[in-house]
Amino acid sequence: MNVDFGNALASEAVTGVSEGSLERLDDRVRRAHDRIESGIGDREFGYASLALPEDTDPGAIRSALEGFDPEAVLTVGIGGSALGAETITAALGRSEHYSLDNVDPERTRELLEKLPLESTLLNVVSRSGTTAETLANFLVVRKAMAEAGVEWTDRTVVTTGDSGPLRALADEHDLPVCPVPDGVPGRFSALSAVGLVPAAALGCDIEALLAGGAVGQAALAPSLFECPAYAYGAVAYALETRGATTNAFVPYAEALEPLAEWFAQLWAESLGKDGLGQTPVRALGATDQHSQLQLYRAGRKDKLVTLLRPREREDEPIPETDIESLSYLGGSTLGGLLDAEFEATEASLAAAGQANVRLEVDRLDAESVGRLLYELEAACVLVGELAGVEAFTQPAVEWGKRAARGLLGGGDFEEATAVEEKTVRRVE
């Protein structure tokens, strides 16, 4: 990942940071880097995520998938157990990957009617093996397969921990199981079996994805001025402390739209603690230039806008036209137009004093995507260190999970009583 934070400097942006402040911050970046490196070395909880490029065994993933040559992959998982896999296959153009990461009955039914179940690989992913949405969807899909005369046990692969209901079920039916890596929270697990199984099943080069992650790891360095991941993290942190409490993440590539969702979980769940954390907003260039850009340019100066694009892409020429007012488009390309819009938006934000950072990758291939995921994770871990928040836990999410389970009669959870105690003040 290449980072250009010129438009986030104090000389350009209302919430910008001066070079001098960044130089002072760099001392703290160096200390944070030491902490991160020792955490990686000792495979400490959370920090172990940044060791995945070396620790993930692509051979084990491939052997769990032996004998499968699916037309489509259906991932049943949620949050960190779905978004990494969706991000990777979308970025690499594998549209045959579908996922059920919600319990909307209409969507579930519609998808099950559309999929060729006899040639679909069912990929069930849950670190805990207890997440209600995932297990409920799994039971529904399993029944649909049985009703369609498909032996679900022949078409299912599971990624889960060493214990829990999903592991027990996988053992009972002798299903192929990929382990979730130790000490790696779901949102940091894209470069493990959690994120790589669908990609591998659909013929992506998972070794190259991991090699890209390893390049990101090798690029970690004790100065933000020498390390793109830390440059992005340090600038995002510095801007947050100067009032940029929203991070609008805007990829200029449809294939990276799921990445914006993945980034939102990474940033929100890791950094939203102790009254701190930038609120991630998902957007897409150029589409959202025609909707959200008004706010980003002229609304409150409480944002960092992160613009992301691949430098190279397969292009499509725009045909010549004899309509005089459109002649400027003819002879150009859709990619050329998208790039022009990217640069125009960047300049328009800067002209309004709105902080923005440019992230670029060479192209959307397996190596670049692996590196991008790794470096955004490293950026997030760095922000956690600088802000002094515990980036690897999600107590607020767990609270809601317990409340929902309590309501469904899945145990005695005191959080469920909060639902009954809700203050009501209706207007009908």
Ligand SMILES: O=P(O)(O)OC[C@H]1O[C@H](O)[C@H](O)[C@@H](O)[C@@H]1O
């Ligand atoms: O993998 P699972 O245990 O099913 O968890 C799936 C998701 O559940 C929770 O909501 C957590 O906050 C997420 O971080 C996690 O990714």
